[in-house]
Amino acid sequence: MALTRRQLLKYSGLGLLGAVVFAGCRIPDREFIAESPVMIPEDLVYGDDHYFATLARPNTGVESVLVRVMQGRAKKIEGNPDYPMSRGKHSAQAEAVLQELYHPDRIATPLRRVGDRGAGEFESISWDEALDELAARLNDHLVNPDTIALITGPLRGTLGTVVSQFADNYQLRRYAFEAVDQTAVRTVFNRMYGQDRLPTFDVQNAHYVLSFGADFLSHWHAPLHYNWHYGEFRGETGGRGKLVQIEPRFSLTAANADRWVYANPGTEGVLAMAMAKVILDSREGNPDGMAALRETIEFNALPMETVEEITGVKAGVIETLAHDFAANQPGVAIGGGLAAAQTNGLFNMTAVYMLNALVGSVGKKGGVIFNPPAPIPNVVSSAATNPLMDFQRLADDFRGNRINAVLVRGVDPAYGTPGSMQFGRAMRENVPFIASFSNFMDETTLLADLVLPDMATLEAWGDDVPEPGPGYEAGALQQPVVMPFVEGRAFGDVLLALVDDLGGRTTIKLPWANIQEAVRAEAQELWIKNRGSVQQFSNFEEFWVAILQRGGWWDTNATAPAPQAPDLSADPGKALPAFSGGASTYPFHLLPFPSHSMGDGSDAHLPWLQATPDPITTAVWSTWVEVNPRDADALDIREGDVVTVESAQGAIEAQVYVNPATAPGTVSVPMGQGHSSFGRYAEGVGSNVMEVLDAVSDETTGAFAWGATRVRIEKTGRRERVRKFEGMVVAQTLPHRTVYEISTGNGGGAH
Amino acid sequence: MAVDADKCTGCQACVVACQSENNIPINEPDHFLQRRAIQWIRIERYWEGEFPDVKARFVPMLCQHCENAPCESVCPVFATYHNNEGLNVQVYNRCIGTRFCANNDPWNVRFFNFWEPVWPEPLRNQLNTDVTVRSRGIMEKCPFCIQRIRRTTRDAGIEGREVEDGDVVPACVQSCPTNALVFGDLNDSSSQVAHLREDGRQYRILDHLGTEPSVHYLAKIDPYAASEGEHA
Numbered sequence A: 001m002a003l004t005r006r007q008l009l010k011y012s013g014l015g016l017l018g019a020v021v022f023a024g025c026r027i028p029d030r031e032f033i034a035e036s037p038v039m040i041p042e043d044l045v046y047g048d049d050h051y052f053a054t055l056a057r058p059n060t061g062v063e064s065v066l067v068r069v070m071q072g073r074a075k076k077i078e079g080n081p082d083y084p085m086s087r088g089k090h091s092a093q094a095e096a097v098l099q100e101l102y103h104p105d106r107i108a109t110p111l112r113r114v115g116d117r118g119a120g121e122f123e124s125i126s127w128d129e130a131l132d133e134l135a136a137r138l139n140d141h142l143v144n145p146d147t148i149a150l151i152t153g154p155l156r157g158t159l160g161t162v163v164s165q166f167a168d169n170y171q172l173r174r175y176a177f178e179a180v181d182q183t184a185v186r187t188v189f190n191r192m193y194g195q196d197r198l199p200t201f202d203v204q205n206a207h208y209v210l211s212f213g214a215d216f217l218s219h220w221h222a223p224l225h226y227n228w229h230y231g232e233f234r235g236e237t238g239g240r241g242k243l244v245q246i247e248p249r250f251s252l253t254a255a256n257a258d259r260w261v262y263a264n265p266g267t268e269g270v271l272a273m274a275m276a277k278v279i280l281d282s283r284e285g286n287p288d289g290m291a292a293l294r295e296t297i298e299f300n301a302l303p304m305e306t307v308e309e310i311t312g313v314k315a316g317v318i319e320t321l322a323h324d325f326a327a328n329q330p331g332v333a334i335g336g337g338l339a340a341a342q343t344n345g346l347f348n349m350t351a352v353y354m355l356n357a358l359v360g361s362v363g364k365k366g367g368v369i370f371n372p373p374a375p376i377p378n379v380v381s382s383a384a385t386n387p388l389m390d391f392q393r394l395a396d397d398f399r400g401n402r403i404n405a406v407l408v409r410g411v412d413p414a415y416g417t418p419g420s421m422q423f424g425r426a427m428r429e430n431v432p433f434i435a436s437f438s439n440f441m442d443e444t445t446l447l448a449d450l451v452l453p454d455m456a457t458l459e460a461w462g463d464d465v466p467e468p469g470p471g472y473e474a475g476a477l478q479q480p481v482v483m484p485f486v487e488g489r490a491f492g493d494v495l496l497a498l499v500d501d502l503g504g505r506t507t508i509k510l511p512w513a514n515i516q517e518a519v520r521a522e523a524q525e526l527w528i529k530n531r532g533s534v535q536q537f538s539n540f541e542e543f544w545v546a547i548l549q550r551g552g553w554w555d556t557n558a559t560a561p562a563p564q565a566p567d568l569s570a571d572p573g574k575a576l577p578a579f580s581g582g583a584s585t586y587p588f589h590l591l592p593f594p595s596h597s598m599g600d601g602s603d604a605h606l607p608w609l610q611a612t613p614d615p616i617t618t619a620v621w622s623t624w625v626e627v628n629p630r631d632a633d634a635l636d637i638r639e640g641d642v643v644t645v646e647s648a649q650g651a652i653e654a655q656v657y658v659n660p661a662t663a664p665g666t667v668s669v670p671m672g673q674g675h676s677s678f679g680r681y682a683e684g685v686g687s688n689v690m691e692v693l694d695a696v697s698d699e700t701t702g703a704f705a706w707g708a709t710r711v712r713i714e715k716t717g718r719r720e721r722v723r724k725f726e727g728m729v730v731a732q733t734l735p736h737r738t739v740y741e742i743s744t745g746n747g748g749g750a751h
Numbered sequence B: 001m002a003v004d005a006d007k008c009t010g011c012q013a014c015v016v017a018c019q020s021e022n023n024i025p026i027n028e029p030d031h032f033l034q035r036r037a038i039q040w041i042r043i044e045r046y047w048e049g050e051f052p053d054v055k056a057r058f059v060p061m062l063c064q065h066c067e068n069a070p071c072e073s074v075c076p077v078f079a080t081y082h083n084n085e086g087l088n089v090q091v092y093n094r095c096i097g098t099r100f101c102a103n104n105d106p107w108n109v110r111f112f113n114f115w116e117p118v119w120p121e122p123l124r125n126q127l128n129t130d131v132t133v134r135s136r137g138i139m140e141k142c143p144f145c146i147q148r149i150r151r152t153t154r155d156a157g158i159e160g161r162e163v164e165d166g167d168v169v170p171a172c173v174q175s176c177p178t179n180a181l182v183f184g185d186l187n188d189s190s191s192q193v194a195h196l197r198e199d200g201r202q203y204r205i206l207d208h209l210g211t212e213p214s215v216h217y218l219a220k221i222d223p224y225a226a227s228e229g230e231h232a
Helices: A005-012 A015-023 A097-101 A127-141 A157-170 A183-193 A223-233 A252-256 A268-281 A287-300 A304-311 A315-327 A345-359 A388-399 A423-430 A491-501 A515-529 A540-550 A629-635 B013-021 B029-033 B146-158 B171-175 B192-197 B223-228
Strands: A049-056 A063-070 A073-079 A111-113 A122-124 A148-152 A173-176 A208-212 A242-246 A259-261 A331-335 A405-409 A433-437 A462-464 A472-478 A552-559 A588-593 A624-627 A641-646 A651-658 A666-670 A709-719 B002-004 B042-050 B053-061 B080-082 B088-090 B110-112 B139-141 B216-218
Touching (some): A127 A405, A148 A157, A157 A462, A173 A388, A208 A315, A268 A315, A268 A345, A331 A345, A472 A515
Parallel strands (some): A208 A242, A624 A651
Antiparallel strands (some): A049 A063, A472 A552, B110 B139
16 A cells, blocks of 8 residues: 555654654754753843943953943953953953942942031932032132142043142142052162153063062052963963062962062062172173172172071072072063062162163063053053152141041042051041042041042043053053943042132143043044054044044054163162061061952952952951961961951951961961941951051151061950861862872872 | 963952853852852862972862763753753753752862842842843852853854854953963864863863863973972
């Protein structure tokens, strides 16, 4: 019987099954895959996404980023692949800038204080009322402009220009605040080479990096940029470079170094000078460098036995490192961090940076690269800040009733200055009018009479001249990528609007209506130059769109002129450090450090960063004190014990973390916690190490010597488990490699 | 994926990038104390020795996407399965929360949602619309940013071309400042990740279990360990 098509379907029941039966020998692949019958979630996306280039401004510095925006909401921050300082990469801190935009505790409207100062009682007011009040209060005091202090963070680019011109016009006192300032490094490059801008250390092309205290992989200068450099430095091309980290604390950079050398706190300069002497004596340096520096080295270098005693580093090690550094050129010596944060910080930095001149690596590939200033005159390209000494004097002026008004924007000096300075208290009790331009109710904003919410970074216009830069002219642009989420106004726009209200007293009128106009005006000058990464546009509007799309402008040909011979005529100050607190009462050197994720605490309000484990201890959401195991035994303390860390200036509580890498006689505490006011994720978490630090500074520069306090540790008798990642999962055992050493002994795998 | 331990600095950029891309709940303080924090990729830190001869090693750890994944075979409802690209993926709306997979996962890279995730308003605005928010009572894990793989595949299809090496970039790889993380198709012998697999430093973690992990590690180089005998 002939089988008709209709009969076949009848017998086989279903058309589809029939097809399978007849396909016979091969079952389609998809039959093996257990798939949900509905569309899987990642296919169910409604709406279009767009990417905009702009800037993120986390505590680790400014980064050029691309923001993915979907239906008017910012969703993801990614590195800008075009921009030379980002190269498509971004840091954990930049990612978290999203949470600043949509933070539940963001200040939504201008506020006027109604209760006692510092009590946190405010009423919501309109922007018109706020601006009227601000103008009226400033007009009251402008007869004596020296009684008005304008405090901002370090500002570069157009906003830096606007703020400087505003302060100059009205002859206000202008302060730039940074809890961990770079004054010592800046001073050295200014003195030795006449540079106003921080140089770039060309780690990627170096064969040998000798770092004295500069934790450039975590929190020093431009960590994202230097992490990228480090990846290249470890790359196959050109061989694998060697990194030696010299510092008393086992930092993230020390953990990644091929060799970590402990040196007693504050003795890095003596050590560097001894290494310079070794290079000089063995004639291994650059002839010009040796000739220029001979006198200084001969004068300052101490006998090797003395150096051994002072630094705690054996002569053999010093000699080996010196010979290695001289032999493995190009190489670069970098100094900063704890080495600069001493009473002899300037001497330390001078000695360290001399090493580069000695081996001839200044201005060379793989060495120290200078950055030219911004291509447009008057645009601020250096984010220098005031040293701590200036803020001590300001606090004294508060107490002496010499300040009538304080305008503070985006910084928290009431939290970020040493407790003994009583900066916040002096401000609260003595300053008649305080206005804060802030998105969050931090400790300084809490003292304000008038709170003017700023715009979040992703809502505002702006620009930046990267510092350190890529070694050539570069600028990055910031554009709003979302509509303002609350009723904030950009700080620069408010200042420019104030010019009309205070207009009678200006000598030079700021010509722009708002920051956007100011940024465009500067872009216009770039367009006229017609060179660099975006050029040959006949029409400015097209050029403007093009630089906004690329996130900035740079010109690889516009490098800095060749460096001059180093000038070492200025006195670098004392060679040896002084410490606050006697060794018998306070037996431990306190080595504070900026938190890896939250820095000096300015990002402590962001939950992603609070929950990001510290790379070394893996601790989160807390303040801990790192103690050497033998010291812990001697003090009869163990992990989780709550202890007081006490100096002559104050005491805080912290949980003990017994760290096998902490040197005996030292303890380390991260900065950034202990906020009494800064939103739900920061308040009440940990302690503020600034309360313990003595307000001592480098004698010459006035920079904060935050590594110069000695402390003692006392048990409180309480014990709490440390919030940390370590121990959450079972440790793996890393395989032992014969060629490439990863040892598994000595506690390896004790994750 | 290939992970070059010699380049990883432990900077945590990948950790936060992953949390942002994949709508991972905020790890609140108590979550760490209860050992219930969720990190699809994490940086493990291993100590070697004690001061002054001490080293810390960083190992990024994420789902190893094993060829013979022990977590897949125990799922009673096929919520976790091996897809035809070799990924070990999870269908969240099928999971019933037996946690058998976590039990059978030697790397501890599968996470159970003990709580309904909470993002106080307006923090929810940041959530990635490409990725499901997982509710309480189900497992979750790293799918190698499958949403990005799909997007790239779809875009390449629209453009009428094949997906090329380097086109697909998971969030962690994208952020990694040192390029320690490299993602690609191991079946494509010309891909960067296939070359790295042949490197002399290559190893796989818990390789002896025979699960054939798809994440290949390149060992840390330590020029001082062998030459100066600083370590045991």
